[in-house]
Amino acid sequence: MNARDVRREAMRIAGERVHRDRVIDVRDPYTGQLVGTVPKATLEDVRHAFDVARAFKSTLTRYERAAILNKAAALVRSRTGELSDLITAESGLCKKDSLYEIGRVSDVLLFGANECLKDDGQIFSCDLTPHGRKRRVYTQRDPLLGVITAITPFNHPMNQVAHKVVPSIVTNNRMVLKPSEKVPLSALVLADVLYEAGLPPAMFQVLTGDPKEIADELITNPAVDLVTFTGGVAIGKSIAAKAGYRRMVLELGGNDPIIVMEDADLDEAATLAVSGSYKNSGQRCTAVKRMLVQASVADRFVELLVEKTKAWTYGDPTDASLDMGTVIDEPAARYCEDRVNEAVGAGARLLAGNQRRGALYSPTVVDRVRPDMRLVREETFGPVSPVIRFGDIDEAIRISNSTAYGLSSSVCTNRLDWIARFVAELQVGSLNVREVPGYRLELTPFGGIKDSGLGYKEGVQEAVKSFTNVKTYSLPWV
Numbered sequence: 001m002n003a004r005d006v007r008r009e010a011m012r013i014a015g016e017r018v019h020r021d022r023v024i025d026v027r028d029p030y031t032g033q034l035v036g037t038v039p040k041a042t043l044e045d046v047r048h049a050f051d052v053a054r055a056f057k058s059t060l061t062r063y064e065r066a067a068i069l070n071k072a073a074a075l076v077r078s079r080t081g082e083l084s085d086l087i088t089a090e091s092g093l094c095k096k097d098s099l100y101e102i103g104r105v106s107d108v109l110l111f112g113a114n115e116c117l118k119d120d121g122q123i124f125s126c127d128l129t130p131h132g133r134k135r136r137v138y139t140q141r142d143p144l145l146g147v148i149t150a151i152t153p154f155n156h157p158m159n160q161v162a163h164k165v166v167p168s169i170v171t172n173n174r175m176v177l178k179p180s181e182k183v184p185l186s187a188l189v190l191a192d193v194l195y196e197a198g199l200p201p202a203m204f205q206v207l208t209g210d211p212k213e214i215a216d217e218l219i220t221n222p223a224v225d226l227v228t229f230t231g232g233v234a235i236g237k238s239i240a241a242k243a244g245y246r247r248m249v250l251e252l253g254g255n256d257p258i259i260v261m262e263d264a265d266l267d268e269a270a271t272l273a274v275s276g277s278y279k280n281s282g283q284r285c286t287a288v289k290r291m292l293v294q295a296s297v298a299d300r301f302v303e304l305l306v307e308k309t310k311a312w313t314y315g316d317p318t319d320a321s322l323d324m325g326t327v328i329d330e331p332a333a334r335y336c337e338d339r340v341n342e343a344v345g346a347g348a349r350l351l352a353g354n355q356r357r358g359a360l361y362s363p364t365v366v367d368r369v370r371p372d373m374r375l376v377r378e379e380t381f382g383p384v385s386p387v388i389r390f391g392d393i394d395e396a397i398r399i400s401n402s403t404a405y406g407l408s409s410s411v412c413t414n415r416l417d418w419i420a421r422f423v424a425e426l427q428v429g430s431l432n433v434r435e436v437p438g439y440r441l442e443l444t445p446f447g448g449i450k451d452s453g454l455g456y457k458e459g460v461q462e463a464v465k466s467f468t469n470v471k472t473y474s475l476p477w478v
Contacts, residue, residue: 024181024208029092029326029359030317036090038184041209043217046176049205050223053147053174056202064198065169066116071197073109076102076190083189085318087157090183092326092359094317097280105162105190107442111460112166120464126474135476141468143172144247146225148467149218150177151239153231154328155283155381157186160230163442165194165204167463176205178218182328184208219243226467230285230458233379233404233451240454249456249466251447253379254285254407256437257400259422260301261393262294264412268434270304272410273385276436278312278363281327282336282383285452286408286438290376291387292396298389302351302367305385309352312363314383326359327382333361336382340366343375343386353383371399379405393418401427407448408437429453 022040027033039045060068076083083105084098093101126135150164161179168175179187184206191206207214219227219242228249229239236250258276260269276288293301317325327333337356343366344350353364361382369376369386376386390396400409406427412434413419419433429448432439440446445457456466 024184024210026090026183026185028089029329032358036185038188038208041207041214043214045209046207046214046217047221049176049207050147050221052202053176053205054223056174056200058143058172058174058200058203060172060200062116065172066113068194068198069109069113069116069166069169072193072199073106073113075193075197076106076109079193083158083186086189087183087186088317088325090185091154091157092317092328093280094314094322094325095320096323097325098317101156101159104156104159104442108159108162108166108460111441111443112170115167115170115460115464120468135474137472137474139470139472141171141464142471144225144467144469147221147223148173148175148226148228149221149224150175151215151218151227151229151231152177152179152187154180154182155280155285157183158190161187161190163230163458163460163463164228165190167460167467169194169199169203170460171464171467173467174203176207176218178207178209178211178214181208181210216242228463228466236453247466248454249458249463251285251453251458252451253381253405254287254437254448254452255289255376255379255403255405256286256408256410256428257290257292258288258410258412258437259396259400260291260293260297261396261411261413261415261418262296263414264297265434266297266301266304269412270301270308272412272434272436273305274308274312274363276410276438277385278309278324278383279436281324281361283327283332283381284438285379286436287381288385288410288437289380290400291385292390292399293387294396295389295391298387302365302387305387306351306365309363309365309385314362315360324363324383327361328359330359332382333359336361336364336380336384339375339380340364340384343369343373346370346373348373348375348386371402377403393421397421397425401425404451405448406450407452408432410435410437429455429457 023037026035087098120141122139124137152160226247230251233252236252313322314324349367351365353362355362363383365385367387409428445462446459447457
């Protein structure tokens with residue numbers, strides 16, 4: 001069966017029925033041109049997908065699952081150019097960013113293949129205390145009894161999907177995924193790749209549609225055992241309120257600082273600040289969204305920041321020489337512009353950028369920002385670099401912890417006593433010294449606290465834990 005036949009079979013299983021009035025247009029954020037159309041699923045489609053998934057029981061061995069993921073990784077690598085073109089077309093991310101994303105997707109698949117081959121059980125001897133017995137307790141991880149619902153956002157169109165489906169495959173689960181209606185094509189193509197690699201279509205179904213119509217069913221359908229969601233705080237809290245008695249993994253927003261201490265290498269710190277703020281058009285939950293700089297070095301840091309920002313090229317996302325493309329759409333660009341204008345009106349100083357044309361928004365530097373300004377109190381999801389000046393480490397920690405978020409952070413210093421304090425006192429899920437807040441491996445645990453999520457972690461290894469039920473059994477042989 002070739003890839004087209006597999007896709008046709010998958011569409012049949014998922015119950016996707018395309019009617020002229022039941023489609024969603026996907027448009028290029030830069031040109032406005034039509035990239036493609038996808039079905040707008042009905043409630044009947046959603047319920048049918050869950051029925052199919054619930055009825056299917058995977059018998060794939062660990063070896064077979066690993067082979068599927070390894071083959072999928074090879075297919076992704078062999079199609080890097082065309083897959084990155086698709087991401088750029090539907091999301092407006094520049095070629096540098098979309099190429100990097102394809103590499104990350106391949107990594108997720110490879111890490112998942114390795115996890116398939118690991119024994120996930122533990123052994124406990126029972127004769128450890130005076131009243132113990134000569135027995136051993138064993139554990140194993142079983143797939144969930146029901147179906148996993150996954151909902152992904154627009155900012156990493158394919159990698160976010162990979163981080164949902166790969167742990168599901170590793171654990172022999174069944175998943176129904178709804179990608180963002182703004183970037184659904186990358187999810188469908190990744191599904192094609194997995195089917196071509198040998199994944200039974202019933203193990204991973206992609207439903208495209210209007211969340212206003214189908215989101216509640218995706219969350220509350222009786223077949224659902226787990227809802228895994230990446231996206232905004234308001235939607236995440238709405239899911240938590242509606243999901244009821246079922247497992248949830250909610251990876252929400254961030255308001256991540258880079259903290260520059262007076263002993264830092266300022267050129268290195270400014271380079272990290274610019275990269276962390278503008279890569280992926282600033283549309284990452286782990287992007288640098290606040291730059292906390294010690295007052296004694298702030299003037300020099302800001303000079304370097306402005307210099308490097310003006311050197312950051314942006315424009316047509318298909319131009320492979322450029323550093324940045326568009327944000328996801330014109331309303332998102334206008335949102336960034338309005339936030340910056342509001343801060344400047346309240347006393348902040350605009351030093352670079354704040355230029356908008358449609359969905360294209362320039363890298364922007366704003367100095368003399370106060371922690372109470374909405375630009376930094378809330379998450380500004382775009383390529384904006386707000387600089388907040390502070391006096392000492394106590395003030396830096398207080399400002400960093402002052403928002404509702406607690407995802408990632410970056411610290412630029414060489415003093416071990418300061419690093420120890422930041423590690424101990426910053427209210428975040430992760431901290432990187434002399435690196436951008438978002439640095440991680442696709443394998444490592446990832447997630448935040450407070451309004452950044454429930455504290456359950458993503459990352460291939462960690463997600464396996466929340467995607468399974470632990471069963472213990474004991475035997476009399478020691």
